[in-house]
Amino acid sequence: MAEVSLHGVAKSFGATEILRDINLSVDDGEFVVFVGPSGCGKSTLLRIIAGLETVSGGEIRIGSQRVNELPPADRKIAMVFQSYALYPHMNVYKNMAFGLKFAKTDKAEADRRVRQAAEILKLTPLLHRKPRELSGGQRQRVAIGRAIVRNPSVFLFDEPLSNLDAALRVNTRLEIAKLHRDLGATMIYVTHDQVEAMTLASKIVVMNQGRIEQVGAPLELYRRPGNLFVAGFIGSPRMNFIKGQVLRIAGNSATLGFAGTDAVVNVAPGRLAAGDPVTVGIRPEHMEAGGAGATSLHGTIDAVEQLGESSYVYMKLASGDDVIVRAPGETDAAAGGSYTAHVPTRALHVFDASGVSVLAERI
Amino acid sequence: MTLRPGRIAVHIALILYTILALGPIFLILINAFKTRRAIFADPLGFPNGQTFTTIGFDRVFANSDFGLYFFNSLTVTVVSLVLIVLIGAMAAWALTEYKFRGNMLIGLYLAIGIMVPIRLGSVSILRMMVELNLVNTLTALILVYVAQGLPLAILILGEFIQQIPKDLRDAARCDGVSEYRIFFSIILPLISPAIATVAVFTMVPVWNDLWFPLILAPGDGKQTITLGVQQFIGQYVTDWNAVLASLTLAIAPVLALYLLFSRYLVRGLTAGAVK
Numbered sequence: 001m002a003e004v005s006l007h008g009v010a011k012s013f014g015a016t017e018i019l020r021d022i023n024l025s026v027d028d029g030e031f032v033v034f035v036g037p038s039g040c041g042k043s044t045l046l047r048i049i050a051g052l053e054t055v056s057g058g059e060i061r062i063g064s065q066r067v068n069e070l071p072p073a074d075r076k077i078a079m080v081f082q083s084y085a086l087y088p089h090m091n092v093y094k095n096m097a098f099g100l101k102f103a104k105t106d107k108a109e110a111d112r113r114v115r116q117a118a119e120i121l122k123l124t125p126l127l128h129r130k131p132r133e134l135s136g137g138q139r140q141r142v143a144i145g146r147a148i149v150r151n152p153s154v155f156l157f158d159e160p161l162s163n164l165d166a167a168l169r170v171n172t173r174l175e176i177a178k179l180h181r182d183l184g185a186t187m188i189y190v191t192h193d194q195v196e197a198m199t200l201a202s203k204i205v206v207m208n209q210g211r212i213e214q215v216g217a218p219l220e221l222y223r224r225p226g227n228l229f230v231a232g233f234i235g236s237p238r239m240n241f242i243k244g245q246v247l248r249i250a251g252n253s254a255t256l257g258f259a260g261t262d263a264v265v266n267v268a269p270g271r272l273a274a275g276d277p278v279t280v281g282i283r284p285e286h287m288e289a290g291g292a293g294a295t296s297l298h299g300t301i302d303a304v305e306q307l308g309e310s311s312y313v314y315m316k317l318a319s320g321d322d323v324i325v326r327a328p329g330e331t332d333a334a335a336g337g338s339y340t341a342h343v344p345t346r347a348l349h350v351f352d353a354s355g356v357s358v359l360a361e362r363i
Numbered sequence: 364m365t366l367r368p369g370r371i372a373v374h375i376a377l378i379l380y381t382i383l384a385l386g387p388i389f390l391i392l393i394n395a396f397k398t399r400r401a402i403f404a405d406p407l408g409f410p411n412g413q414t415f416t417t418i419g420f421d422r423v424f425a426n427s428d429f430g431l432y433f434f435n436s437l438t439v440t441v442v443s444l445v446l447i448v449l450i451g452a453m454a455a456w457a458l459t460e461y462k463f464r465g466n467m468l469i470g471l472y473l474a475i476g477i478m479v480p481i482r483l484g485s486v487s488i489l490r491m492m493v494e495l496n497l498v499n500t501l502t503a504l505i506l507v508y509v510a511q512g513l514p515l516a517i518l519i520l521g522e523f524i525q526q527i528p529k530d531l532r533d534a535a536r537c538d539g540v541s542e543y544r545i546f547f548s549i550i551l552p553l554i555s556p557a558i559a560t561v562a563v564f565t566m567v568p569v570w571n572d573l574w575f576p577l578i579l580a581p582g583d584g585k586q587t588i589t590l591g592v593q594q595f596i597g598q599y600v601t602d603w604n605a606v607l608a609s610l611t612l613a614i615a616p617v618l619a620l621y622l623l624f625s626r627y628l629v630r631g632l633t634a635g636a637v638k
Binding site: 047050051052071072073074077078079081082083084085086087088089098099102103146150 | 528530531533534535536537538539540541544548549552553
């Protein structure tokens, strides 16, 4: 078991900077998820921790040891790849035992570990099959088994679920969560799927363009996104953004005007002045159908999606902004009609011109 | 399956080509078992009761060291083949997997080797072999054939190695497998169809070559089978029975090896396209 820490890690390929000044610490036994759009550098960062890529600068520590110069095998890590990367010409047993042969594990011990891992992952009846005779989910379990037998301090997962179909993905997600509870090992997991991030992580690292945008517990990121990028990335459907302006400011209390309505919010002191442009954010699920309340948005309905347990109303405001409202249950709103949604002030997010949240601390 | 005109045309072309390719082999085989008179009177006829004879084979075994020539050819071919495949695969792995200074240049240099026929250098090669005291040795032939076969082998094998997912090598590295082990335990088994392809492409020209045996190892019991056959072809009289008989014997092993490899060959040639 070990903690992982990154200090000023940077990576560039030629003149292209992939990662810039990454600082992060992962506690022992924590489940950390790197999430971000494709090309944000999250996979590269994982490969750097694994030792499959070198860094252009900075330091990586696993446990108390600096591992920059260590090859992957000596870092006490095990990695599960998106493509599973099973050796196609070896059966399941050999796939799992292959690495142990080179770690100088004695045969009886290796056999015991492989059988134990197979037991945990329900692979025992499949031990003598070749990878091509397995389904996607089974291959994924073999790949995880190969990681388990190495008895690593840190598990690294590189988008392990993206090749599975939707139903299997949910199952495997639960299995990975259970595995983390059972093994108690440190796990670092890369995904572009925010649902995986929200459900698995004890800590989410949101990345964008080679930088860490925000680090925090899943609900913390949901409730208090630090900037526009995180606000838009976490949550589905994504948060609505409406351009607005500071009308008046008195102490911490700012009156914001947006889309023909206004709202009074508590902002951090000294961050805004009257007349400043702001972006107001409101999650679709926090809006309420109907006009009860001081702050509400009116518009015409572009489209309605009925999901049964809820409905999404896509409306266009007079100001030209597009807004999605999630109404619970079924709705009788129809495309072409007009719609009014109440905006509770406590659910508002406010970002300044540079996209950073200016809300005062709130519980 | 419907037979569209385009399909029929393709098949006709393929059948014509097959006849063209197999014709000479077929001619050699049937005429090897005929009397000299029958060979000239009816070159396309099958041997029958009157024309059947094995005199060519008798003469080959009686008048020449056929066994020795055969052994020489086999040694040269097999050793060259093993060296080309082994060194070729290792070089292909190094060139595709590791980025180092001069990587591109070496790749280009080897590509030139495919385009420039090695026979252009015959004089220099002969001089070099004389200085190295390797004339009239099988080693000389093997060295030349390895040089001749390597560029194409590296090109083909490199192409295949590139198709092996990079994750596989990374997974092995995480497993603590050494680079040598990755090559021998993972890469080599996975490119075996490509190796069969390279083996066939390399084996046939080496086995059939007359040029280098003639200039580098023409005597001292080091003749290969193609050279051995030449002694039956005289300036004035050619012993056609013996020539055809020894050619038949020379074809047999390549044909057998080709049939052995061809199953993999087809897989190797199509592996990139169908996945």
